[in-house]
Amino acid sequence: MKSIILVAFAALLSISAISQTAGIQYQGVAHDASGMELANRELNLSLSILSGSANGPVEYSETHHVLTDAQGHYELTIGGGTPITSSFSDVDWTSRTGKWISTGISTGNGSSYQYIGTSRVFMVTERFAHYQWYLNDSRIPGATAQSYTPLKPGDYYCMTANDGGCIGKSNTVNFQTTGVNELSTAAHQINVYPNPAYDLLYINGNGKLGAVTVMDLQGRIMLSKSFKTATALMDISSLVPGIYFLKAEGESTPIRFLKGE
Numbered sequence: 001m002k003s004i005i006l007v008a009f010a011a012l013l014s015i016s017a018i019s020q021t022a023g024i025q026y027q028g029v030a031h032d033a034s035g036m037e038l039a040n041r042e043l044n045l046s047l048s049i050l051s052g053s054a055n056g057p058v059e060y061s062e063t064h065h066v067l068t069d070a071q072g073h074y075e076l077t078i079g080g081g082t083p084i085t086s087s088f089s090d091v092d093w094t095s096r097t098g099k100w101i102s103t104g105i106s107t108g109n110g111s112s113y114q115y116i117g118t119s120r121v122f123m124v125t126e127r128f129a130h131y132q133w134y135l136n137d138s139r140i141p142g143a144t145a146q147s148y149t150p151l152k153p154g155d156y157y158c159m160t161a162n163d164g165g166c167i168g169k170s171n172t173v174n175f176q177t178t179g180v181n182e183l184s185t186a187a188h189q190i191n192v193y194p195n196p197a198y199d200l201l202y203i204n205g206n207g208k209l210g211a212v213t214v215m216d217l218q219g220r221i222m223l224s225k226s227f228k229t230a231t232a233l234m235d236i237s238s239l240v241p242g243i244y245f246l247k248a249e250g251e252s253t254p255i256r257f258l259k260g261e
Contacts, residue, residue, distance in 0.1 A: 024078040037072025044110035128160040196258035210249030
């Protein structure tokens with residue numbers, strides 16, 4: 001049976017199939033500082049593939065010029081942009097140390113980029129006709145794409161099959177959620193925890209938080225509340241499990257968190 005290699009790397013929102021020659025199909029939603037979608041806008045994006053961790057060395061980086069649609073969505077192929085460093089073909093996808101993608105956005109001429117962030121996603125490095133992802137040996141309903149964004153800690157692997165009926169299994173990758181202090185960067189003046197969160201999300205800032213909004217991956221505002229204190233507790237029990245972005249008043253970049261099951 002052919003060996004199947006599973007790698008982990010990062011993306012802003014969602015990543016679909018990968019081909020070592022065709023590149024990585026990447027989709028996202030662009031927002032302004034207030035959390036509104038940047039609809040029908042020309043944008044410049046910077047993407048870097050990192051090795052080993054979210055702070056690892058850059059293996060490859062490139063820029064893209066995209067046009068968003070009426071909902072702020074855009075699509076591009078990583079590996080098909082304008083290279084900045086190295087070559088996409090030089091990226092070692094067989095490495096088991098993991099891959100991450102750091103993303104920046106520019107609404108100007110592309111001379112400076114605002115950091116958006118990273119998030120981990122698992123990927124089978126070869127194409128097959130069928131995929132099924134598993135967590136701790138249990139089938140994940142609906143997880144039948146070449147990639148899968150993990151929401152819960154545990155051991156992940158993917159079962160694959162081709163049209164001829166040959167079945168394979170990837171290596172197992174352990175995923176642990178990131179602590180909130182690791183999610184906050186120098187660009188953020190607030191922290192959120194725990195991550196993943198289930199019913200309550202703790203927010204801690206350097207000053208009065210003001211208006212706080214929670215958005216889903218499509219940029220839709222799911223929760224909104226104002227706080228007059230520097231620390232607050234937000235009820236997120238009404239949210240369905242998944243990836244969300246929290247933005248406090250005065251913050252230019254939303255903070256990503258996971259709503260657990």
